[in-house]
Amino acid sequence: MSQHHVLIVGSGRAGVAAAETLRGDGFRGDVTILGEESVPYDRPQCSKSVLTGHARPRDVWLPVRQGTSVRWRLGRRAVGLDPYNRVVTTDTGEEFEYDGLVIATGARPSPPSDWPIGAPGLHQLHTLSDSWRLRQDLRDAGRVAIIGGGLTGCEVACSMWSMGRDCVLIDSNPQVMTRALGEVVGALVTAEVQRAGISLRLGRRVRQLSRLKRGWLLVLDNGEQIRADLVVTTIGDRPDTGWLDGTPLDVTDGVLCDESLRVVGADGIVAAGAVARWPNLRYRRTPRRCGQWIAALEQGNAAAQTLLRGPWARPVTILPRFWTEQFGLRIQVCGDQPAGAEVTVTEMRPGRRDTARAGVLVSHSVEGRLVGLVAVNAPHAFTAMARVLIANTTPVKPATVIPVSPAPRAISQYAHGDRRARVA
Amino acid sequence: MRSAAESVHLVAASVGFASFFLLWLAVVWGIVLRNGWAQTRIKHATVYTFHMVVALLGLSLGIVHALAQLANPVGLIRLVHVLVPFSYRYDRIGIAAGVIGLEVLTALTLSVMVQRRLGHTRWRALHAFAYMAFMLVVAHVLVSGTDTGPGYVWGSVLVAWLFTVVLWLVSTVWFATTRRRLARNVNSQRQPGGVLAVNVDAVRCGRFAFCEHEAPEVFRLRSDGRLSYRASVAVGEAQSVVRAAEVCPTRAIALTQVPSVVMLERRTDPAIEESRSITSTRDRLHGRHRLTAALRLRRDTRRSTRPGRPPLS
Numbered sequence: 001m002s003q004h005h006v007l008i009v010g011s012g013r014a015g016v017a018a019a020e021t022l023r024g025d026g027f028r029g030d031v032t033i034l035g036e037e038s039v040p041y042d043r044p045q046c047s048k049s050v051l052t053g054h055a056r057p058r059d060v061w062l063p064v065r066q067g068t069s070v071r072w073r074l075g076r077r078a079v080g081l082d083p084y085n086r087v088v089t090t091d092t093g094e095e096f097e098y099d100g101l102v103i104a105t106g107a108r109p110s111p112p113s114d115w116p117i118g119a120p121g122l123h124q125l126h127t128l129s130d131s132w133r134l135r136q137d138l139r140d141a142g143r144v145a146i147i148g149g150g151l152t153g154c155e156v157a158c159s160m161w162s163m164g165r166d167c168v169l170i171d172s173n174p175q176v177m178t179r180a181l182g183e184v185v186g187a188l189v190t191a192e193v194q195r196a197g198i199s200l201r202l203g204r205r206v207r208q209l210s211r212l213k214r215g216w217l218l219v220l221d222n223g224e225q226i227r228a229d230l231v232v233t234t235i236g237d238r239p240d241t242g243w244l245d246g247t248p249l250d251v252t253d254g255v256l257c258d259e260s261l262r263v264v265g266a267d268g269i270v271a272a273g274a275v276a277r278w279p280n281l282r283y284r285r286t287p288r289r290c291g292q293w294i295a296a297l298e299q300g301n302a303a304a305q306t307l308l309r310g311p312w313a314r315p316v317t318i319l320p321r322f323w324t325e326q327f328g329l330r331i332q333v334c335g336d337q338p339a340g341a342e343v344t345v346t347e348m349r350p351g352r353r354d355t356a357r358a359g360v361l362v363s364h365s366v367e368g369r370l371v372g373l374v375a376v377n378a379p380h381a382f383t384a385m386a387r388v389l390i391a392n393t394t395p396v397k398p399a400t401v402i403p404v405s406p407a408p409r410a411i412s413q414y415a416h417g418d419r420r421a422r423v424a
Numbered sequence: 425m426r427s428a429a430e431s432v433h434l435v436a437a438s439v440g441f442a443s444f445f446l447l448w449l450a451v452v453w454g455i456v457l458r459n460g461w462a463q464t465r466i467k468h469a470t471v472y473t474f475h476m477v478v479a480l481l482g483l484s485l486g487i488v489h490a491l492a493q494l495a496n497p498v499g500l501i502r503l504v505h506v507l508v509p510f511s512y513r514y515d516r517i518g519i520a521a522g523v524i525g526l527e528v529l530t531a532l533t534l535s536v537m538v539q540r541r542l543g544h545t546r547w548r549a550l551h552a553f554a555y556m557a558f559m560l561v562v563a564h565v566l567v568s569g570t571d572t573g574p575g576y577v578w579g580s581v582l583v584a585w586l587f588t589v590v591l592w593l594v595s596t597v598w599f600a601t602t603r604r605r606l607a608r609n610v611n612s613q614r615q616p617g618g619v620l621a622v623n624v625d626a627v628r629c630g631r632f633a634f635c636e637h638e639a640p641e642v643f644r645l646r647s648d649g650r651l652s653y654r655a656s657v658a659v660g661e662a663q664s665v666v667r668a669a670e671v672c673p674t675r676a677i678a679l680t681q682v683p684s685v686v687m688l689e690r691r692t693d694p695a696i697e698e699s700r701s702i703t704s705t706r707d708r709l710h711g712r713h714r715l716t717a718a719l720r721l722r723r724d725t726r727r728s729t730r731p732g733r734p735p736l737s
Contacts, residue, residue, distance in 0.1 A: 017670075044673065053545045063675070065666075164540035294634070294671050323632045323673050332632060380647050383633040390637055 004029030006307065007088060007096050009078045010104030010240075011035025012043065013062065013293055014273030017300025018102045020065045025308055032096060034088070035074040037127055040064070044293050046131035047155040047234075048325075052162055053135065057128055078105070078243045083266040100268050100307045103255055104300060105243070107274035107291050110236030111147075115209055121216055122209070123232045125152060137230055142166060145218055145228035147206055148235035149176035151324055154189075156232055157198050158326035168226055169193070170201045170218070180322075182337045182364070184345055185374045188356035189329060195354075196327045201226070237291060239275045253277060254289040260313035261303045272296065272303035282317040282393065283336045283371065292322045319389060329356055330379060334386050335372035337364050348378050361385065429498045436492035437571050439485050444565055446482030447529070448584050450475060451558050452591060459595045460627035476536075483533055486526050486561075518568030525560030528553055555592065559585075608680075620657045620665060621680040628676035635668035635677060643668060 006022060008015045011033050019031050033040075040062040049055035064070075073096075080089040081101075088096045108126050111117060117124045121141075123134045138144075144160050146153050149171030160167045169176065175186035176193055194200055201220060208219040209231070218226040241251040248265045250256035254277035256264045261278050263269040271278075274291035276299060290299075298318040306313040321334040341364040348359025356376045363385060364372035370389060375382035426434070453475045456462050462471050490506040493499060501519075505512040509520035509527075532554050539547050562585045565572065572578040593599060622642065633645035635653075642665055643653045657665050669677040 042675070053543045162540060163543060293673070297670055321634070321637075323630070323634070325630060330630070330632065379631055379633050380645055380649065383636050383645050386637055387640070 004099050005097065006031050006100040006102065007098035008033045008102040008104060009088060010102075010106055010273065010275070011037065011040045011072075011074060012104060012106050012273060012296065013040075014106070014296040014300035014303070015102065015104035016040050016062055016064055017297045018104060018272055018304040019070045020068050021301040021304035022308070023068045023070075024065070025305065027304075027308060029099070030071060031069070032071040032073055032098075034076060034078055034090065034096065035072070036077045037129070038075050039128075041128050042293075043128075046128055047125060047152050048159060050128065050131045051135055051138075051156065051159040057132055060128065081244055081247050081249075083247055083249070083269065086268065098268070101270070102300075102303055102307070103244075103263065103269065103271040103275055104273045104296075104303075105240040105275050106296075107237050107239045107254075107289070109148075109152075109234055110238040111233045115233070116211075117233070119211060121211070121230050123230065125156060125232055125234050134230075134232060138163065138165070141229035143215075143228045144168070144230045144232060145170065145216070145226055147171075147218075147231065147233040149173065149200070149202070150234060151177055151180045151322075152234040153232075154193065154326055155324060156234060157193070161196060161198060161327070167198045168201060168228065169198050170204055170206060170220065170226075172203065172205050174203045176200070176202070181331065181333065181374055182343075182362065184343060184362050185331075185356070185360070185376060188360060188376065189331070192327055192329055192354070192356050237274075239277075239289065241275060256287055259315040260306045261299060261316050262306055262313065268307075270303040270306050272299035276303075278316065280317060280320075281315045282319065283338070290318075290320050292320055294322065295320050317393060321386075330377050332375045332379060332382050333373070334382070335364070335370075335389050337372045337374070338366060341366050341371060346381070348381065429496050432492060432496045432499075433570075436489055436496075437569075439492060440489040440565070440569070441571075443482050443485035443489050444561060444581070445584075446478050446485060447558060447561055448588065450479035450482055451554065451588050453478060454554065455588070455591050455595055460625075479529075480533065483526075483529050486529070490522070490526060515568050518564055521560040521567065522564030525557045525564060528557035528560070532557070555588075558588065604680075620659060620662050622653060622655055622657055622665060623678045623680070624651065624653055625676040625678065628674045630674045630676070632673055634671045634673060638668035638671055639664040 006027065006029060008018050008031065012035075015033055015035070019033055022031055041057070042060045042062055045055055045060040050057060050060060073090075073094075076090040076092045076094065078088050079091050081087075082089075086098050086101070088098065088101065090096070109124055111124060116122060121137065123137065124130060125134065138160075143166040145168045146157050146160070147170050149157075149169050153169060153171065154176050157167045157169050173179075175183065175190045177189060178186040181189060190200070190202070201224070204220045204222060204224075206218050207221045210217045210219075212227070215227055215229045216231045218228065218231065220226065239251075239254040241255060244251050244255065249263055249269075250265060254275055255271040257271050257276050257278035258264055259279050259281050261270045261272060261276055263271050273296040274289060277287045277289045279285050279287045280290070295318055299316065302316040302318065306316070319335060321332070323333075324331045344363045344365070346361045346363070347355055348361070352358035359378040359381075360376050361378045361381045362374045363370055364374075370385070370392070373382060373385050373389065453471070457471050457475050460468075493501040493506060494503060500514065501512065505519065506523060509523045510516050512519040532551060535542070535547065535550055542550070562581065565581050566578060569578075569581075572581065629651060631645060631649055631651055633643070633651070635643040635651075636645055639661070641654075641661065642657055643651065645651050665677075665679065669679055
């Protein structure tokens, strides 16, 4: 057994990607993945094909690249970290020592704490088992209330709609998916969602949730009462950092990292996925989280490379992008939508009243430089424009180098001669 | 001048054959629809609508065919015989096959209305009964058809039926795995170089073109919304293609590594081999095989220097 051991906490997309890259780049030590759930899977499918029955839970298991030998320690949750002695403890009482640690615990929805999540008919959508349980409950449900009109909420609504259920979608914003799509596209998509037959309660909050003999009664803040057989909540997005409390790490809204995803304030720790708050120098110096699936993959890869390269780590400047397909709208987003950016709207077929369905491309630019794209039903134009975004990698220079103490060590220093083999 | 009975028979038989042809077309088209074979050429909605229209038309003509039997003034068929299977005494099996087939098909057509309520998987399972119903219709044509006398008539009915069977067999998982296994065997003998076979599942592919972001030299989303891609990729380009497969939101890209064979020289004497430096062998190798070969050599030497074990031959 080698003395060099990388521990990955989190078995989602980011964690598995980190393991794959470690092995792919020739790391010879041990790699252990700690995971709370029993199997790694593709989380985006939980609100889509798993709900509609197009896929069974087995079908969405995450394919792990061949030749990735990993010790899987699944079904246990990390509960503590000792960065000085380099030990992670789990809820089963085990202790895992590490030379390099990848934090990839992701984020979870956070409904108000007084809601009885888990009571029959009140669902929270986070894990694959949540999704499967929701699907089983759908069998006898005719009317479903969905709280939270973000990306996940809308995808759930679309799945319900495609299965012929009545849907009520409640959100506190005046549009659905505003945060993800921006206001211009948000308004267009909201109109389409309404046209599809989802009843929307926008700008409303749920004041009270009470259980009836059969189903649930929701009282909104304007006094309206909604009866539903099933309630699904998708609101909130809280990084899973509870187990890092009491450590010197900065965990306000995610683990603070430097531009190469090294966790600030500890040695030999990197973070990846929705839990990492890092300055993406492609756009800005202020650290931010990015809870997207492709970003998780790329962060996982990059975090592993940071571990291997040590002091020679490069800044991680990934291009955020995501997709969603709902109500016949193929929505793609790429890059950043900063406030105050110049917004250009291009209609694919000008003059059509259903702008979103006919195709629309919205580009955000700052000082004449294209920074973000949102497209609905315009994949070809989107790809052509995205090429510009991909090619344009001019990073923002970090104003001050965030000190990482002490000086980082490279895991790759242990990987005997492998660096040379990589170069060959 | 034909008699009334002859006229009725003529109409009923022609309608019956037309119905059979349309039902056959609907089944074939259904298989095409299921496997997404036409998806690169025809829009999914068009394929779907065509399937629906043809099936509905075939079914309606089938019902007309059944009811037309009642109009025969000298016929023995009564309404009860076209509703209740096995009730017609003179051709129990043949008529029953047609009646059951028609009733099952009608039920399946009506089930479209509760399709969304039923859920995709369950509805598909239900819809598979269409194959059985079509088999019954074929049996009905062959058993009770009075005009299937000449060989070319029953022959073509049989060929049409065989065609659907073959088409169905070709679309099974069993066939796909067998074909892949055979292809692998053939390819491994044919291609000594490292080649990555790329295959995109037309049904799963969402045409989001995230693969084009990663590997624009392999994948391209065309302006008409179709995705074109190169089906085989040299190992040198593999990295970007692997990335493309990873970011694919629908996991539609399958990569099959056609095993690459790197030929090393035959060794003559283990002792000489031990003394020969690795680098000289490595220098003789070139291009894309270099990395694999280097890794492989390192593994070999490590094994051979282990004490108590003879060097590998």
